[in-house]
Amino acid sequence: EPALIFDLGGKFDKSFNEAAFNGAKRWADQTGKSYREIELQSEAQREQALRRFAEAGANPIITMGFGMADPLSTVAPDYPDTKFVVIDVTWLDAPNLRQVGFAEHEGSYLVGMMAAMASKSGTVGFIGGMDVPLIRHFGCGYAQGAKAVNPDINVVANMTGTTPAAWNDPVKGSELTKAQISQGADVVYAAAGGTGVGVLQTAADEGILSIGVDSNQNHLHPGKVLTSMLKRVDVAVYDAMKAGDEVETGVFTMGLAQEGVGVAMDDNNAELVTEEMSSAVDKARQDIIDGNISVVSYYENDSCPALQF
Amino acid sequence: MEFFVTLIQVFDSTIRLATPLLLACLAGLYSERAGIFDIGLEGKMLMAAFFSAAVAAVTGSVWLGLLAGIASSLALSGLHGLASITFRGNQLISGVAINFLAAGMTVLVAQSWFQQGGRTPSLFGGGRFTPIEFPFAEAISTVPIIGPIYSELLSGHSILVYIAFLMVPLTWWVLYRTRFGLRLRAVGENPAAVDTAGVSVVGLRYAAVAICGVLCGIAGAYLATALQAGFVKEMTAGRGFIALAALIFAKWRPWHAMGACLLFGLLQAVALRFQNIDLGGVVIPVQVMDALPYILTVVILAGFVGKAIPPRAGGEPYVKER
Amino acid sequence: MEKMPKWADVVLIPLISLLLAALLSALVILAIGESPVEAVNLMITGALGSTYGWGYTLYYATNFMFTGLAVAVAFHARMFNIGGEGQAMLGGLGVAMVCLYVPWPHWSIALLAACAASMLFGAAWAAIPAYLQAKRGSHIVITTIMFNFIAAAFLNYMLVNVMRPKGSMDPATARFPEAVHLPTLHELLAPIGINFSKAAPANISLLVAIFACFVVWALIWRTRLGYEIRAYGHSETGAVYAGISPVRITIVAMLISGALAGLMATNNVMGEAERLVLNSTEGAGFIGIAVALMGRSHPFGVFLAAILFGFLYQGGAELALWTSIPRELIVVIQALVILFTGALDNMVRMPLEKLFLGLRKGVE
């Protein structure tokens, strides 16, 4: 029986964890089998949940987020017969570990391009949640994409805050959106968990475009969300569950090539995406896969060539 | 000119951010003026935010939502009253408990009601409070100075914003010009004086706590159905505590409360609008801007406000015989 | 003459209050369609049924003892320190610096240094609100709330921009060296033949916390400083009459309070995570308020209340692990416990007093 450990945001965060939940649900619905899950409440529970599930015989144990890296490095060796899967971590060393990273900067690059093309004002916005490197990583790819389309474009970037409340403050998200609109932004990209709900809402209310993140959020405001930067956590989780205890270990990076990240195209945003946009995005995607375009990751040296944080 | 436009926008944002603070602050004012300390403002707002959004989502009527929000906040007020008035319990503990209760209950109920992870469905149409445009707002928006002030700053807020600001003179009037206000202030200063004057201390205090509940209810509904289009867990994000700070800052006076809330709103609006200020090469980290409203609050408090003396009987249950 | 025997006041009332809270919680559990009996069963076996469960319960309790003591000491001087959260964060920073930047030969010396550093940092963070309260009359409640926010921003800056190891995406410091690893209860108890669960994070900080309970008890009830703190807390005019300086007591009490809150970092940062992460305090500062209030600001009461909350935390984790009950249920249960044992205890006391009075009359 597989087990799934959600990160502190909770399984209904409308983005990262929810994507995992969707993947697991899809697997459960298809196979009719069940799985164990827990939403973490505190840091100390990370290790606790790992051990409890391992001892109860769950296999594989799928965990979410970089916060699990540290506990996994101590727990995984204690249960050599259990397979662990971790999303968003790529730097550990253990034989029974499947590490899945996503090239968020690549996906963000593509939505950045779309934002720049959709923008009439020449200013696009980025609203992050808590100011942590991962979110800067998103913002950095986005800015590079936007600048690739329009080198003169103005990218306004804001973080919601410095406490975990930053993930759940839609009011602040909303105000930031208004602030960015007043600075001229007419497309905003929200990478801010629950706060993003406020961003998308305000963008829709104020008549500008927004870009969702992680899951496909186009349906939240049909015709008003330009696209969503998909991070196929659901696929990663689904695949792992499907493979069961046979799941392959090692480090896997899911970029554009592996369809681990992407842009969401559906009926809800069909009218917003021009022919030109989709072809440009398609071309860029291919170029990135082929190595013709290199998108710089914020992690490389903790800074971004296209954006100052 | 561009500076002026920015200024208007910052002030506009200030008003939106100050409104929930102001409502909660006035709510606290009624309660604490009557001698019942209330650190449960946060919880009441949160509860109201949830129930207003939930009912608005289900019925499609924001007014029913507002009523539901007020009712839920009132229920928590009743609990606070029961604990601190009837059973003479510790008011701080009761407030802490109410905050926890709201944080847990909202998500729990939301989850078993909507199965959307402690969230309500998004509100649209009649489920939300929409901005009210003043007459001729469109027409005079181009007039310099006056135009933007009238049509952008003053016009275009939800009705709850205007209610919040109207509550300030109303509260002042009630407090200082009516019989009820006199008794309310007296019961917070010396309940025995009120009792021996033949007025029910318990009745007055429950009335105050109830008004507090209503105002917190409006504040919560404003967050979930006017500023936002739905409830998200913990969406009050500490505003109840900031309102409490504003109340102490204002020394429990209505006009000053408005000033304090506007100031807090302004500081937040400024911090939101001016992140990453670049001072000739030295970039001020975003964290500094994030903390700026709080730092400035401390500075102002230390520099200009002086000692705030709460209502004398505040926090103490009225006990005639032990 | 008392209205009621002491044991009834100290044992019976909290017990009945707890029962009421449990009863109401059971109703809530029923309402969301789960079985209360099973839930209680899970919580008790999960939190108290094994050394593993105890290990977690005690780990959480250790945190709450520190923050509860912090709030309690401030309460004795009639101050409401809501800033335990921020002070504990800063304590964490102190611990991290000591553990990361100094090569320690042995954990015991490192622990002493970490205690000193965490107390220093925690006290420093309480110092400004204390000074402002004492000298400028700025209300301690507001300033400590503000300092919580400022601490979070400061810590975020330190972790994201300064202390994060190169290339790590996690806003956290590097892992502390092996040398500063604190012995867990497993390691402590193994030599005396007790097989305590290896997995649980409870560590030697628990002893530090218990020691702190004793020290606070002795400080408050046995020393002259404690006498002055209590006197000032009961009556400021009285303190002035007795030559006790309000300024001095305000500042000293807050420094002690901040130091105690900071000390929490030895448990969660040094003992458990062995690195400093964002949000490592996880609201323990606020739980500390409830713990102090429920423990009636007495160290022994704080000790018991901390264990109760530790139990709720760990029992709740087990619930979340094995059932589909949302984690918020635990928050609701906590709220009910605080409500009934803390705010509504007169609801139980008043009828009981009547009962005992009646009994006594009957005997006479």
Place this chain on the structure above:
Amino acid sequence: MTVPAIELKGISKAFGPVQANKDISISVAPGTIHGIIGENGAGKSTLMSILYGFYKADKGEIWINGQQTSIPDSQAAIAAGIGMVFQHFKLVENFTVLENIVLGAEDGGLLGPSLAKARKELKELEEEYELFVDPDKRIDEIGVGAQQRVEILKALYRRAEILILDEPTGVLTPAEADQLFRILDRLRAEGKTIILITHKLREIMEATDTVSVMRRGQMTATVKTAETSPQELAELMVGRKVLLQVDKVPAQPGKPILEIEGLRVIDEAGVERVKGIDLTVRAGEIVGIAGVAGNGQSELLEVLGGMRPGLGSIKLNGAPLALSGSGSDGQARRAQHIAHVPEDRQREGLIMDFHAWENVAFGYHRDPAYKRGIFMDNAALRADTERKIEKFDVRPPDGWLAAKNFSGGNQQKIVVAREIERNPDLLLVGQPTRGVDIGAIEFIHKQIVALRDQGKAILLVSVELEEIFSLSDRIAVMFDGHIMGERLPQETDEKELGLLMAGVAGEAA
């Protein structure tokens, strides 16, 4: 015979285990002043609070003007025509006089008309009864005497026909007390019924028509005032013979212990409270400072006790005392052998929630005698407490009882024991017997005189002229921050002092 204005039948009331009133019956004739006396804690206030609906009786009936009346709350009492002036005033301190009077008796939801009407009626009442107060002053700005007038006005404004006064003269100057009794006379003349509770036998003898004595919750006797004597009343009250006069030998003043020159005190609000006074207290003498409350005596005492800073020069045994900054606090004063019985025992002299034994160390908690290592030597402290409790006859003799659980008189004994037993060079005493009953007054006065006889200097501040006269060897009168003059008790009288206290200098010192 006429129908009694008030008749209480079989009233009983218990506070938890304490039986405050036991089966009390009393009947008060209309148009009379009925006195009630009794030791502290006898249950007088409780009985009256029941009549006023502040407490609910466990048993018993209340009859007003021949009608059985149920008085569940104060509102019902007011409706029945009862007004009460409580021992501890029930006023809102930061409200104006007018607001306090109107509170609860407004006519209509709006304040404006109520206040206007009250202002008018107040004027009439004032003129009728000579109850002058400024309606726009805040309560905390006016003296206690004026506050009491406000309380009386409150009752009259509510058209009270029956007026209860609980220890009304405890805080008044003789002149104020006299005025009060004139007002009471006038009220009686109008047919109003008055119940007067007091400790002072003289007042009972002067003012009342009938007097009831209470002891330990029971009504022990009701007699016509004309047919009794103070001595008899005192014995009925206490249950034993008491001495009504302090007896002491003439003082033998020695060298100056305390020398004050040009002392000025400016309070937190910047108001000058003490405006340059000179005063000397010698070894072996008691100097009494008379004056109406609020004329700077409290501040004088507080500067001497290290509770607030002052300007000027003070010498103790010839050495200067620090008046501000370090070395000027209470600890320093105690180290210099100055002991201080503060004016307000509950707010200053004691920590009400501390055990008696903890309070015995209050202020002296840093004394090495109470120290053991880094800890306080609680055992030594408790032993010390036991000695003091026994010597000062504190009742109940239980060191573990919290201060708040002692009666006022016994609380005062604890404070006096603590300070006198230090054997100080200089003893500062503020209002040593305020609100304390006859038995305890007698005892406390004896202790103070005994200390004097050991050659110590004593500075006494009291608003009770009687006390000043019976204790002091020399009397200084303060008015508006100045010393108006010094007199020897045997060479002056109440009338002259009263004039000095009112600021009429006469042929000054």
